[in-house]
Amino acid sequence: MITLYYNLAPNPMKVVLFLEEAGLDYATVPVDSRKGEQHAEAFMALNPNGKLPVLVDGDATVFDSNAILLYLAEKTGRFLPPAGDRARGEFFSWLMFVASGIGPYSGQAVHFKHFAPKPQDYAVERYDFEALRHWSIIDARLAGRTHMLGDDYTVVDMAVWGWARMVPFVLGETAWEKLPNIKRWFDAVNARPAAQRAEAIKAKHSFKAEMDEEARRHMFPATVAAKG
Ligand SMILES: N[C@@H](CCC(=O)N[C@@H](CS)C(=O)NCC(=O)O)C(=O)O
Numbered sequence: 001m002i003t004l005y006y007n008l009a010p011n012p013m014k015v016v017l018f019l020e021e022a023g024l025d026y027a028t029v030p031v032d033s034r035k036g037e038q039h040a041e042a043f044m045a046l047n048p049n050g051k052l053p054v055l056v057d058g059d060a061t062v063f064d065s066n067a068i069l070l071y072l073a074e075k076t077g078r079f080l081p082p083a084g085d086r087a088r089g090e091f092f093s094w095l096m097f098v099a100s101g102i103g104p105y106s107g108q109a110v111h112f113k114h115f116a117p118k119p120q121d122y123a124v125e126r127y128d129f130e131a132l133r134h135w136s137i138i139d140a141r142l143a144g145r146t147h148m149l150g151d152d153y154t155v156v157d158m159a160v161w162g163w164a165r166m167v168p169f170v171l172g173e174t175a176w177e178k179l180p181n182i183k184r185w186f187d188a189v190n191a192r193p194a195a196q197r198a199e200a201i202k203a204k205h206s207f208k209a210e211m212d213e214e215a216r217r218h219m220f221p222a223t224v225a226a227k228g
Pocket of ligand 1: 009010011012033038050051052053063064065066103218219
Protein backbone atom coordinates (compact mmCIF):
# COMPACT_ATOMS: atom_id res chain seq x y z
CA MET A 1 0.00 0.00 0.00
CA ILE A 2 1.21 3.49 -0.89
CA THR A 3 0.75 6.33 1.59
CA LEU A 4 1.35 9.93 0.61
CA TYR A 5 2.04 12.55 3.27
CA TYR A 6 1.05 15.78 1.65
CA ASN A 7 -0.31 19.29 1.66
CA LEU A 8 -1.61 21.32 -1.30
CA ALA A 9 1.71 23.03 -2.14
CA PRO A 10 3.52 22.55 -5.49
CA ASN A 11 5.86 19.72 -4.53
CA PRO A 12 3.26 17.36 -3.06
CA MET A 13 0.81 18.14 -5.88
CA LYS A 14 3.27 16.84 -8.53
CA VAL A 15 3.17 13.48 -6.81
CA VAL A 16 -0.63 13.51 -6.51
CA LEU A 17 -0.71 14.05 -10.28
CA PHE A 18 1.53 11.04 -10.89
CA LEU A 19 -0.52 8.78 -8.62
CA GLU A 20 -3.69 9.83 -10.41
CA GLU A 21 -2.13 9.43 -13.88
CA ALA A 22 -0.87 5.96 -13.04
CA GLY A 23 -4.13 4.94 -11.37
CA LEU A 24 -2.26 3.66 -8.32
CA ASP A 25 -4.11 2.97 -5.10
CA TYR A 26 -2.94 5.29 -2.36
CA ALA A 27 -3.88 6.62 1.02
CA THR A 28 -3.28 10.25 1.97
CA VAL A 29 -2.12 11.72 5.27
CA PRO A 30 -2.47 15.51 5.49
CA VAL A 31 0.42 17.31 7.18
CA ASP A 32 -0.47 20.91 7.97
CA SER A 33 2.77 22.87 7.75
CA ARG A 34 1.11 26.11 8.94
CA LYS A 35 0.34 24.26 12.19
CA GLY A 36 3.87 22.89 12.42
CA GLU A 37 2.93 19.24 11.87
CA GLN A 38 6.00 18.77 9.63
CA HIS A 39 8.20 19.09 12.76
CA ALA A 40 6.48 16.25 14.65
CA GLU A 41 8.90 13.52 15.68
CA ALA A 42 7.00 10.81 13.77
CA PHE A 43 7.08 12.85 10.56
CA MET A 44 10.74 13.83 10.96
CA ALA A 45 11.53 10.11 11.18
CA LEU A 46 10.15 9.82 7.61
CA ASN A 47 11.84 12.96 6.29
CA PRO A 48 14.65 14.45 8.37
CA ASN A 49 14.23 17.62 6.27
CA GLY A 50 10.73 18.13 7.72
CA LYS A 51 9.10 18.93 4.37
CA LEU A 52 6.32 17.58 2.18
CA PRO A 53 5.86 15.31 0.32
CA VAL A 54 6.85 11.91 1.64
CA LEU A 55 5.80 8.63 0.08
CA VAL A 56 5.75 5.35 1.99
CA ASP A 57 5.47 2.27 -0.20
CA GLY A 58 5.55 -0.91 1.88
CA ASP A 59 8.93 -0.80 3.60
CA ALA A 60 10.31 1.95 1.31
CA THR A 61 10.20 5.59 2.42
CA VAL A 62 10.99 8.25 -0.16
CA PHE A 63 11.18 12.01 0.42
CA ASP A 64 11.79 14.94 -1.96
CA SER A 65 9.19 15.29 -4.70
CA ASN A 66 11.44 14.67 -7.71
CA ALA A 67 12.98 11.60 -6.08
CA ILE A 68 9.44 10.33 -5.49
CA LEU A 69 8.51 10.97 -9.13
CA LEU A 70 11.58 9.03 -10.28
CA TYR A 71 10.85 6.22 -7.82
CA LEU A 72 7.27 5.90 -9.05
CA ALA A 73 8.27 6.16 -12.72
CA GLU A 74 10.79 3.34 -12.23
CA LYS A 75 8.38 1.27 -10.17
CA THR A 76 5.63 1.45 -12.80
CA GLY A 77 7.84 1.77 -15.89
CA ARG A 78 5.64 4.68 -16.94
CA PHE A 79 6.14 8.35 -17.86
CA LEU A 80 9.89 8.10 -18.50
CA PRO A 81 11.90 7.30 -21.63
CA PRO A 82 13.42 3.81 -21.76
CA ALA A 83 16.92 3.32 -20.29
CA GLY A 84 19.57 3.92 -22.93
CA ASP A 85 17.22 6.01 -25.06
CA ARG A 86 18.59 9.37 -26.26
CA ALA A 87 15.66 11.08 -24.53
CA ARG A 88 16.67 9.61 -21.15
CA GLY A 89 19.49 12.16 -20.81
CA GLU A 90 17.15 15.05 -21.65
CA PHE A 91 14.69 13.63 -19.16
CA PHE A 92 17.24 13.78 -16.33
CA SER A 93 18.46 17.24 -17.33
CA TRP A 94 15.00 18.79 -17.34
CA LEU A 95 13.89 17.03 -14.19
CA MET A 96 16.97 18.33 -12.36
CA PHE A 97 16.42 21.78 -13.85
CA VAL A 98 13.00 21.82 -12.21
CA ALA A 99 14.36 20.40 -8.94
CA SER A 100 17.32 22.74 -8.62
CA GLY A 101 16.05 25.83 -10.50
CA ILE A 102 12.31 26.23 -10.98
CA GLY A 103 11.38 25.04 -7.48
CA PRO A 104 13.96 26.85 -5.36
CA TYR A 105 13.87 30.16 -7.28
CA SER A 106 10.08 30.22 -7.46
CA GLY A 107 9.88 29.36 -3.76
CA GLN A 108 12.29 32.13 -2.79
CA ALA A 109 10.52 34.64 -5.08
CA VAL A 110 7.25 33.86 -3.29
CA HIS A 111 8.92 34.11 0.10
CA PHE A 112 10.49 37.52 -0.40
CA LYS A 113 7.57 39.00 -2.35
CA HIS A 114 4.75 37.77 -0.15
CA PHE A 115 6.04 36.63 3.24
CA ALA A 116 9.35 38.28 4.22
CA PRO A 117 8.99 40.30 7.44
CA LYS A 118 10.30 43.61 6.12
CA PRO A 119 10.92 45.13 2.68
CA GLN A 120 13.70 43.15 1.02
CA ASP A 121 14.22 45.03 -2.24
CA TYR A 122 17.42 43.31 -3.30
CA ALA A 123 16.09 39.83 -2.54
CA VAL A 124 12.77 40.56 -4.29
CA GLU A 125 14.60 41.80 -7.39
CA ARG A 126 17.06 38.92 -7.45
CA TYR A 127 14.52 36.13 -7.03
CA ASP A 128 11.92 37.75 -9.28
CA PHE A 129 14.56 38.03 -11.98
CA GLU A 130 15.86 34.50 -11.52
CA ALA A 131 12.39 32.96 -11.28
CA LEU A 132 11.32 34.64 -14.52
CA ARG A 133 14.61 33.68 -16.19
CA HIS A 134 14.05 30.02 -15.26
CA TRP A 135 10.41 30.06 -16.36
CA SER A 136 11.42 31.70 -19.66
CA ILE A 137 13.76 28.76 -20.32
CA ILE A 138 10.81 26.39 -19.85
CA ASP A 139 8.73 28.62 -22.15
CA ALA A 140 11.38 28.45 -24.87
CA ARG A 141 11.63 24.68 -24.42
CA LEU A 142 7.89 24.29 -24.98
CA ALA A 143 7.88 26.40 -28.15
CA GLY A 144 7.00 23.95 -30.92
CA ARG A 145 6.81 21.00 -28.52
CA THR A 146 3.65 19.44 -27.11
CA HIS A 147 5.37 18.41 -23.88
CA MET A 148 8.72 19.01 -22.22
CA LEU A 149 10.31 16.04 -24.01
CA GLY A 150 8.33 16.37 -27.22
CA ASP A 151 5.37 14.15 -28.01
CA ASP A 152 5.59 12.04 -24.86
CA TYR A 153 4.06 13.20 -21.59
CA THR A 154 6.51 12.36 -18.80
CA VAL A 155 7.32 12.94 -15.18
CA VAL A 156 9.07 16.17 -16.25
CA ASP A 157 5.69 17.60 -17.25
CA MET A 158 4.28 16.60 -13.87
CA ALA A 159 7.19 18.27 -12.08
CA VAL A 160 6.68 21.50 -14.04
CA TRP A 161 2.90 21.33 -13.56
CA GLY A 162 3.22 21.37 -9.75
CA TRP A 163 4.91 24.76 -9.91
CA ALA A 164 3.09 26.11 -12.99
CA ARG A 165 -0.10 26.19 -10.88
CA MET A 166 1.64 28.93 -8.89
CA VAL A 167 2.98 31.08 -11.75
CA PRO A 168 0.73 34.14 -11.16
CA PHE A 169 1.57 34.05 -7.42
CA VAL A 170 5.29 33.70 -8.16
CA LEU A 171 5.62 36.20 -11.01
CA GLY A 172 2.50 38.37 -10.85
CA GLU A 173 -0.94 38.33 -12.43
CA THR A 174 0.30 39.26 -15.92
CA ALA A 175 2.94 36.52 -16.01
CA TRP A 176 1.08 34.29 -18.46
CA GLU A 177 1.37 37.01 -21.12
CA LYS A 178 5.15 36.54 -20.98
CA LEU A 179 4.96 32.74 -21.05
CA PRO A 180 2.52 31.82 -23.84
CA ASN A 181 3.99 28.38 -24.56
CA ILE A 182 3.77 27.36 -20.93
CA LYS A 183 0.17 28.63 -20.79
CA ARG A 184 -0.83 26.54 -23.83
CA TRP A 185 0.86 23.44 -22.35
CA PHE A 186 -0.55 24.15 -18.86
CA ASP A 187 -4.12 24.39 -20.17
CA ALA A 188 -3.63 21.06 -21.96
CA VAL A 189 -2.29 19.32 -18.84
CA ASN A 190 -5.09 20.80 -16.73
CA ALA A 191 -7.61 19.32 -19.16
CA ARG A 192 -6.34 15.80 -18.44
CA PRO A 193 -8.77 13.85 -16.21
CA ALA A 194 -5.89 12.94 -13.87
CA ALA A 195 -5.06 16.63 -13.32
CA GLN A 196 -8.68 17.29 -12.47
CA ARG A 197 -8.71 14.38 -10.02
CA ALA A 198 -5.47 15.70 -8.52
CA GLU A 199 -7.02 19.16 -8.00
CA ALA A 200 -10.07 17.52 -6.43
CA ILE A 201 -7.85 16.40 -3.53
CA LYS A 202 -8.43 19.92 -2.13
CA ALA A 203 -11.88 18.81 -1.00
CA LYS A 204 -10.48 15.88 1.01
CA HIS A 205 -8.90 17.68 3.95
CA SER A 206 -8.85 21.27 5.10
CA PHE A 207 -5.55 22.98 5.83
CA LYS A 208 -4.93 26.13 7.84
CA ALA A 209 -5.33 29.05 5.41
CA GLU A 210 -3.93 31.92 7.47
CA MET A 211 -0.25 32.81 7.21
CA ASP A 212 -0.38 34.25 10.73
CA GLU A 213 2.22 34.46 13.50
CA GLU A 214 1.86 30.76 14.34
CA ALA A 215 2.30 29.72 10.68
CA ARG A 216 5.34 31.97 10.24
CA ARG A 217 6.91 30.55 13.37
CA HIS A 218 6.58 27.00 12.03
CA MET A 219 7.52 27.73 8.42
CA PHE A 220 10.18 30.42 8.72
CA PRO A 221 12.18 29.48 11.83
CA ALA A 222 15.15 31.55 10.61
CA THR A 223 13.11 34.74 11.04
CA VAL A 224 12.22 33.77 14.59
CA ALA A 225 15.85 32.87 15.37
CA ALA A 226 17.05 36.24 13.99
CA LYS A 227 14.64 38.12 16.31
CA GLY A 228 16.19 36.26 19.26
N1 LIG B 1 13.01 19.70 -2.34
C1 LIG B 1 11.80 19.38 -1.63
C2 LIG B 1 11.15 20.65 -1.12
C3 LIG B 1 9.97 20.33 -0.25
C4 LIG B 1 9.28 21.57 0.27
O1 LIG B 1 9.87 22.66 0.40
N2 LIG B 1 8.02 21.38 0.61
C5 LIG B 1 7.21 22.47 1.13
C6 LIG B 1 5.84 22.39 0.49
S1 LIG B 1 5.99 22.67 -1.28
C7 LIG B 1 7.07 22.30 2.63
O2 LIG B 1 6.96 21.19 3.12
N3 LIG B 1 7.10 23.40 3.39
C8 LIG B 1 6.94 23.36 4.82
C9 LIG B 1 8.06 24.07 5.52
O3 LIG B 1 8.93 24.65 4.85
O4 LIG B 1 8.06 24.06 6.77
C10 LIG B 1 10.85 18.61 -2.56
O5 LIG B 1 10.91 18.80 -3.78
O6 LIG B 1 10.07 17.79 -2.05
